[in-house]
Every structure is written in structure tokens, then in C-alpha cells.
Amino acid sequence: MQITTFGVIGSGTMGSGIAQVAARTGNFSVFLCDIRDELLERAKHTISSSLQRDVDKDRLSAEAKEEIIGRIQMTTDLKALKEADFVVEAITEDLKTKTELFSNLDSMLRPEVIISSNTSSISITKLAAATARPDRVIGMHFMNPVPVMKLVELIRGIATSDETFQNVKVLAERLGKTAIEVNDAPGFVSNRILMPMINEAIFALYEGVGTPEAIDEIMKLGMRHPMGPLQLADFIGLDVCLAIMNVLYEGFNDPKYRPCPLLKKYVDAGWFGCKSGRGFYKY
Numbered sequence: 001m002q003i004t005t006f007g008v009i010g011s012g013t014m015g016s017g018i019a020q021v022a023a024r025t026g027n028f029s030v031f032l033c034d035i036r037d038e039l040l041e042r043a044k045h046t047i048s049s050s051l052q053r054d055v056d057k058d059r060l061s062a063e064a065k066e067e068i069i070g071r072i073q074m075t076t077d078l079k080a081l082k083e084a085d086f087v088v089e090a091i092t093e094d095l096k097t098k099t100e101l102f103s104n105l106d107s108m109l110r111p112e113v114i115i116s117s118n119t120s121s122i123s124i125t126k127l128a129a130a131t132a133r134p135d136r137v138i139g140m141h142f143m144n145p146v147p148v149m150k151l152v153e154l155i156r157g158i159a160t161s162d163e164t165f166q167n168v169k170v171l172a173e174r175l176g177k178t179a180i181e182v183n184d185a186p187g188f189v190s191n192r193i194l195m196p197m198i199n200e201a202i203f204a205l206y207e208g209v210g211t212p213e214a215i216d217e218i219m220k221l222g223m224r225h226p227m228g229p230l231q232l233a234d235f236i237g238l239d240v241c242l243a244i245m246n247v248l249y250e251g252f253n254d255p256k257y258r259p260c261p262l263l264k265k266y267v268d269a270g271w272f273g274c275k276s277g278r279g280f281y282k283y
Helices: 013-024 037-056 062-070 095-108 124-128 162-174 190-206 212-223 229-236 238-252 261-268
Strands: 005-009 029-033 072-075 086-089 114-117 137-142 151-156 178-183
Touching: 005 013, 013 029, 013 037, 013 062, 013 072, 013 137, 037 062, 037 072, 062 072, 086 095, 095 114, 095 124, 114 162, 124 137, 137 162, 151 162, 162 178, 190 212, 190 229, 190 238, 190 261, 212 229, 229 238, 238 261
Parallel strands: 005 029, 005 086, 029 072, 086 114, 114 137, 151 178
Antiparallel strands: 137 151
């Protein structure tokens, strides 16, 4: 499979990071698509700031930075991706929204094009069922921040072909990532383990066991975690954490995945963490 045009849908933290990584390889023309110009402008600023840190540390020249940004074409027109050789979706963590997008992409893209999802927890099998190419649908779950983290979870849906898996594994390696295969289940491996830990830390705060600072310091100093679970939740986005916990809770029908009421309350208040200026900490 020859991939020269790389499409990314969704220009938030994950989408902009994926676009940056793809453009930095020099192997692809990248299309970054979102629904509003201001979202794309924000993504451009995010990518520029991220690359500038490498310029400041002499890991990248100013000229190379501009070349990378120049490989990314930003658009609000989904049809601009019709000639893409590969597409990864990184939009909101909502099954209905994603399945509608996958159906639209299926009708627009060439039949041989692989459609992937950066979903944190939603069933790849369900997304694939919205298309006429379920064998060419796969989960490609990048870690945040994408330019730094090496891992990509590759998630097979029930119909994902061996050819699709191998092609996307090679693609991940071309992006400088390490791809690890998992099968389709709520939360996959990463979030099935991570999110209940974060949720339990929120319960500890909710029940008055410790302050956010105490809970985070105990996990950093006692368990050698680089970031405490509450700080990490703020970094991920509390709305995203809640969405993933709901997928786990509904997918397994097991009360151990019940989202903490405090997490729900913070999301109801619009306290999403770093991106909103307030979560378990103020920013």
C-alpha cells in the first residue's frame, strides 16, 4: 500500500499532534480537516508552538519547521480528503458522531483506502459496521502528547483483515511509533487499566481520603508515576475521562467501572481540566 496523502479529521490535541508527526516525517502531504476555521487556526498555533520548542533546543532548524508546517493543508471541506491514501479520525469521543463520519468517508474515499480511528475506547467493530469496507477499518490509538509518546495501540475489529493490520503497522513505524496489537474490547488495554485508576483517585478525593495534591504526590513518589492521576485526568480532559468510563461501564455492565459522581459534577460544570482552565487544579 503506497501512502503519500495522509488525512486527519479533527484538529484538537490528538488530531493536530498526529498531523504534526505525519508532516515531520517528510513522507506525506497532510490534510487536516475540522468543522470551523478557528479550530484549524488554533491547531496551526499549537503545531507551530510545539515545533518551536525543538527549534529553541537546536533539535530542528527554523527552515525545517516552516517546511513541516507547509506540508499540512488545513480545510473545513471534508471532500478535500477524497484523494487521501489513508485517513485517521480524531474527533469527539461519541459513537453516533463517529459512525456518521465513517459512513460519509466510506461513500467518498476510494474502496482500497483504510479508515482508522484514534478513539480511546469505542468499538472498532461498531465503527466498521457503518461502512462497506469493515476489513479496512482499524483502531489507531495514539498516546498524548502524540509528538512525544512512542506507543500506538492497533485495535482489530472483528472483520479487520491481516493485510490492513500489517499495512497500518508499517505506517505506524514510518511515523516513528511502536505499534502494539490488541483486540476490540471496551477501553482496549490502555484505558481499561488507566481509567479505573484515575476514577478511583477521584473517588478518594470525593470521599475525603486526601487532597488532590496528596493523592497525586503519593502516586508520583510511591509508585514512580511521572504525573499524578488527578493531574493526568486534567491533562487528558475530564470530559474525555467520563466518556471513556461510560463506555467501560456500559460495555462490561460491571459496577466497578461506575464513573465517580464528582467526575460527573465537574464535567457538568464545564471543568474539563487544562483546556478549560479548571479541573482538579486551576490553570
